[in-house]
Structures are given as C-alpha cells and as structure tokens.
Amino acid sequence: MTGEDPGPLVRLFGLTGGRARPLGEAFDLVAIVTTVSTFYEPSELIPEHLTVLSICRRPTPVADVAAQLKLPLNITRVILGDLRRDGLVTIDRPQPAAQAIDERIYREVLHGLRSL
Amino acid sequence: MGSAAFEPGVTDVTPAMAIKILIAGGFGVGKTTMVGTISEIRPLHTEELLSDRGIGVDDTSGVESKTTTTVALDFGRITFREGLWLYLFGTPGQDRFWFMWDELAVGALGAVVLADTRRLQECFPAVDYFEQRGLPFVVAVNCFDGARRHDPVKIQRALGLDGVAPIILCDVRDRESVKDVLTSLVTYAVGEPFESPATP
Numbered sequence: 108m109t110g111e112d113p114g115p116l117v118r119l120f121g122l123t124g125g126r127a128r129p130l131g132e133a134f135d136l137v138a139i140v141t142t143v144s145t146f147y148e149p150s151e152l153i154p155e156h157l158t159v160l161s162i163c164r165r166p167t168p169v170a171d172v173a174a175q176l177k178l179p180l181n182i183t184r185v186i187l188g189d190l191r192r193d194g195l196v197t198i199d200r201p202q203p204a205a206q207a208i209d210e211r212i213y214r215e216v217l218h219g220l221r222s223l
Numbered sequence: 224m225g226s227a228a229f230e231p232g233v234t235d236v237t238p239a240m241a242i243k244i245l246i247a248g249g250f251g252v253g254k255t256t257m258v259g260t261i262s263e264i265r266p267l268h269t270e271e272l273l274s275d276r277g278i279g280v281d282d283t284s285g286v287e288s289k290t291t292t293t294v295a296l297d298f299g300r301i302t303f304r305e306g307l308w309l310y311l312f313g314t315p316g317q318d319r320f321w322f323m324w325d326e327l328a329v330g331a332l333g334a335v336v337l338a339d340t341r342r343l344q345e346c347f348p349a350v351d352y353f354e355q356r357g358l359p360f361v362v363a364v365n366c367f368d369g370a371r372r373h374d375p376v377k378i379q380r381a382l383g384l385d386g387v388a389p390i391i392l393c394d395v396r397d398r399e400s401v402k403d404v405l406t407s408l409v410t411y412a413v414g415e416p417f418e419s420p421a422t423p
Binding site for chain 1: 239240241242261267268269296298304307330331333398402405406413414
C-alpha cells in the first residue's frame, strides 16, 4: 500500500532471529566491548559476528561498533548480547560519568580538549 | 617479572572509558554542525529502528505514516588517547523521540543545550528535560551572522536560568568556540571537586 520496501527490515531482523532486544543485562551506547576469546568455530558465526570480534580486539564503544557494522543500534545490540552470552566478548557495566571521572581523567580531558 | 606483559592490551591498568556528552536543542539550531566542527571523524551515523512505541503525532504533514521507522543518530568522537574517548551525541530533534533521550542521558557527563537567539523558546524543552533529570548542562547560544551584540545576562534571565545553568555565547562553526563550550561543560559538570576555590 505505502510502497515501502520491507526487505531491509526483514533482512535486519533475520540477523537477530527476529529479536529486537539483546539478551542479558542492558548496556549503554558507549559501553566498551572487548573481544575476550577467539576460541570458536568460524562456521557457527555469521559474518557480522566475525566483524564484531575483529573490531573489538581493540576495546570499542557500542556506538562505534554499530557505525562500523553499518547496522542499526538495536540490531547491533542483539548481536553483541549473543556474543556476550557465548563468552566471546565482554561489555563493561554502565557507570555514571560523575563517579567514573577522577581527577586524572578530568585533567586529561580538559587538557585534551584545549590542545585540539 | 612483568607477568601481565604477555598480552598486549592488558598491560594498561586503566580501563578503557568513553565519556558521553549530549548536544540538544531545537530542530536546525546547529547540533550536527557543532559535532562536525569538533569531531576528529566525519560524524558517524547510525540508526535506531523504532517500533510503534516511539511514534506519536508526526507534524511533518505530507509524510506517509509508517508502522516502522528509524531515527538517525549522529555522533562525533574525540580520542584523547587509546582507551579514553569523548563522544558527542546530537539528540533527535523531534519530541516524539524523547525515549531516545532517556537512553542517551543515562551515564552522560552532561549536555550542551544549543539555543538560537531568533528562537530562544525552542530550547525550553531541552532545558526542562535536563533540569528534571538532574543532568548538568550549559546553554550555548549560537550567534548566527556574528550577532555578538547579545547580552548573555539578558538571555539567561529570559530563559529563567539565573543560578540554574551557565550560559555561553558561541559560534558552532568555530572550533575554538566549540572547545570553549565543551571545556566549560566539563568543568561545570565534574570539575568542582578538583578545582580549588580561588584564594582571595
């Protein structure tokens, strides 16, 4: 009726088995994802999983993973939740900025901004 | 004997950390420009798929109604060093995406509310939102056309922000100006315990 192509959406949710929410504990947009294990059968993983494991060999925030995968955030999150369940990545716990920022970080950020 | 030195990446005792700052304000006020001015990368773009829960009245008349839509999320990044980043997220402009704001605001260091002197009132919803959430924010007034004649004190009064939030005049296209806004926010939001009071 509307002429909307449902294709991309169907494909996207195909990546997640139709799920719109990730498994397990919620995680923030800038939570740091780190690949912790490379012991897996490549054949059991979809290409997107392998890409995430490759990106996150260097600790990488969720939003950056989504942008690099070129996938919507919630799809990315489902993928990340699955990888976490399988013990292949860790996702750090959200931490309020005011608690996480000590004087050293504070100075580093200010200095970093000023010298941009 | 350096037992932690076997694997690169685990030798650094400081955990990786990404700091989140929101750039809010009315539609077309310069949020994306601000992010682009300071970001080390071209603003990255991602999307959030929405189910119907995010969809209310759409005032973009003429646009077909959809059952599923996406909200674009643009963000910029500044790397201070490996493992310490600052992310700037432009908040979606339309009110129907408030739920996205909730998600963005959690754990954020603070917010910049961008205002436009020609339409000051359009920043009120953002101001109210951050006030209610208790998230530290500064109001940055984007002075288009070099309109430097505006008096920050008058604008602060007009917005009812006396004693509520700092107000800064800026030009979102100017890097130095955006740096000023961000350093002001960082100092205001988390600097208090670290900045010794000025001794008379």
